[in-house]
Amino acid sequence: MTTRSWRSRARRALTAVGTTAVLAAGLLAGTATTSQAATQGPCDIYAAGSTPCVAAHSTTRALYGAYGGPLYQVRRASDGATRDIGLLSAGGYADAAAQDSFCAGTGCVITVIYDQSGKGNHLTQAPGGGAAGGPDNLANAFEAPVTVAGHRAYGVYVAPGTGYRNNRTNGIATGDQPEGMYAIFDGTHFNGGCCFDYGNAETNNLDTGNGHMEALYFGDNKSWGSGSGNGPWVMADLENGLFSGVNRGFNANDPSVDNRFLTAMLKGAPNRWALRGGDARSGGLSTFYSGVRPSATGYDPMHKEGAIILGIGGDNSKWAQGTFYEGVMTQGYPSDATENAVQANITAAGYDSGSTGTGTLTPGSRISLRATTAPCCTSHYLRHNDTDSKVVISGTTSSSPAADKAGATWIVRAGLADSSCLSFESADRPGRFLHHYDYELYLDFDNGAGTFAQDATFCPTRGNSGVGTSFRSANFPAKYLRHYEYTAYIAGNGGANSWDSGASWAADTSWLVAQPWG
Ligand code: AHR
Numbered sequence: 001m002t003t004r005s006w007r008s009r010a011r012r013a014l015t016a017v018g019t020t021a022v023l024a025a026g027l028l029a030g031t032a033t034t035s036q037a038a039t040q041g042p043c044d045i046y047a048a049g050s051t052p053c054v055a056a057h058s059t060t061r062a063l064y065g066a067y068g069g070p071l072y073q074v075r076r077a078s079d080g081a082t083r084d085i086g087l088l089s090a091g092g093y094a095d096a097a098a099q100d101s102f103c104a105g106t107g108c109v110i111t112v113i114y115d116q117s118g119k120g121n122h123l124t125q126a127p128g129g130g131a132a133g134g135p136d137n138l139a140n141a142f143e144a145p146v147t148v149a150g151h152r153a154y155g156v157y158v159a160p161g162t163g164y165r166n167n168r169t170n171g172i173a174t175g176d177q178p179e180g181m182y183a184i185f186d187g188t189h190f191n192g193g194c195c196f197d198y199g200n201a202e203t204n205n206l207d208t209g210n211g212h213m214e215a216l217y218f219g220d221n222k223s224w225g226s227g228s229g230n231g232p233w234v235m236a237d238l239e240n241g242l243f244s245g246v247n248r249g250f251n252a253n254d255p256s257v258d259n260r261f262l263t264a265m266l267k268g269a270p271n272r273w274a275l276r277g278g279d280a281r282s283g284g285l286s287t288f289y290s291g292v293r294p295s296a297t298g299y300d301p302m303h304k305e306g307a308i309i310l311g312i313g314g315d316n317s318k319w320a321q322g323t324f325y326e327g328v329m330t331q332g333y334p335s336d337a338t339e340n341a342v343q344a345n346i347t348a349a350g351y352d353s354g355s356t357g358t359g360t361l362t363p364g365s366r367i368s369l370r371a372t373t374a375p376c377c378t379s380h381y382l383r384h385n386d387t388d389s390k391v392v393i394s395g396t397t398s399s400s401p402a403a404d405k406a407g408a409t410w411i412v413r414a415g416l417a418d419s420s421c422l423s424f425e426s427a428d429r430p431g432r433f434l435h436h437y438d439y440e441l442y443l444d445f446d447n448g449a450g451t452f453a454q455d456a457t458f459c460p461t462r463g464n465s466g467v468g469t470s471f472r473s474a475n476f477p478a479k480y481l482r483h484y485e486y487t488a489y490i491a492g493n494g495g496a497n498s499w500d501s502g503a504s505w506a507a508d509t510s511w512l513v514a515q516p517w518g
Pocket residue numbers: 131194195206207237238239240241242312313314315316317
């Protein structure tokens with residue numbers, strides 16, 4: 001379908017159910033229903049407020065009620081072939097099954113995040129810049145699974161080193177022109193590196209000076225500014241500064257926010273800008289700052305250049321991590337009422353962490369893994385430590401502390417490096433996966449070093465002892481997930497390391513897939 005045809009279908013669909021203003025008014029009045037959410041997207045609301053989207057990016061859902069084009073493109077590892085991932089229906093949710101089948105038996109990365117606005121402002125692999133070389137890494141397509149209104153979808157998991165950019169945009173604010181933007185992030189996935197951003201940046205990948213950017217930042221970087229608590233914070237990256245309020249430094253009104261799904265909003269106009277945020281699953285927005293531009297030279301008037309970045313700083317600083325689900329940029333300074341209606345649409349969309357079912361090895365299922373070695377360990381379960389990232393087995397019963405039970409609970413995921421195998425995400429530390437490093441098991445966010453997906457992928461096989469299931473390492477196929485002296489490893493049946501001991505190897509590498517403790 002051409003851009004023009006889906007846009008005119010969108011107009012017809014909106015006319016059929018009344019005006020966009022009427023729909024937006026329903027949302028403003030808090031009367032949003034699921035069917036309204038399905039017939040109207042955030043960009044319809046911005047358009048009704050006379051601040052239309054000029055970029056609209058999402059790997060999870062349509063951002064216009066009648067958008068029927070592709071959401072993103074994936075490239076698979078086995079043969080380098082690419083495939084557009086679209087929607088289950090116009091205005092609906094991502095067709096995650098299309099990704100699953102295209103990538104089956106291999107891994108996939110996200111190569112393009114399409115712009116739904118019709119402006120052609122697609123995001124692709126960021127090139128090198130002033131701060132760091134490139135091209136940047138592409139996101140693993142399986143690393144940020146969610147459900148939206150019960151439909152499976154995948155977000156954009158930005159490990160350090162990952163970045164997307166478009167330096168030749170159309171319709172994005174330049175100079176001191178007004179604009180708005182929002183993004184939905186995973187509020188539990190962040191770090192202090194510079195800079196997990198989404199928004200307006202330099203067109204040449206260099207730091208060209210104060211006021212040359214206007215982008216949302218999320219994380220706990222304190223180099224330029226901070227808010228109350230220990231972070232993470234939503235801040236504005238205006239170049240050479242992450243702003244939590246009127247000027248650089250500490251601004252108490254910018255709260256720490258760590259909602260699993262977080263709405264972050266930024267807007268700017270001549271000598272005026274505002275920062276807002278809220279829980280993307282319920283409730284409204286709070287205003288963290290609204291007022292004049294920073295007093296330092298260069299920020300009033302602004303010198304916006306109109307490129308779009310995701311996951312990196314304006315000069316390609318690429319040390320940050322985070323997860324992005326959807327975001328838009330507008331022409332014009334949206335009213336608070338329009339943004340509130342957008343937030344109502346977001347909360348009605350129904351983001352969830354995507355666990356369904358229990359006790360099986362189906363992706364989405366919550367499980368616990370019980371050791372089978374007798375007599376020591378048959379009431380021991382695989383669990384991450386609380387105080388470090390090591391993985392152990394420990395005795396767990398119905399009277400164990402809630403934290404122990406939560407730490408022994410895993411969400412089964414499609415294998416990050418091979419979707420016909422499995423990965424295990426911690427149920428209580430979302431976004432962190434079981435992986436091996438130097439053959440020992442740990443729980444971590446992807447550090448972007450390159451082999452994480454392989455190290456986090458395990459292929460289930462019949463239990464080596466004849467009982468239960470064994471989990472073969474995807475990149476060390478002679479080694480299996482094993483407990484040895486109550487610590488977890490990948491281990492061969494005989495080998496150089498103490499945990500490769502042949503004694504009890506078959507039982508130590510055989511696990512029962514159990515009902516989840518948490
Ligand atoms: O403003 C913070 C960061 O400073 C920008 O993202 C980057 O371009 C510069 O290093």
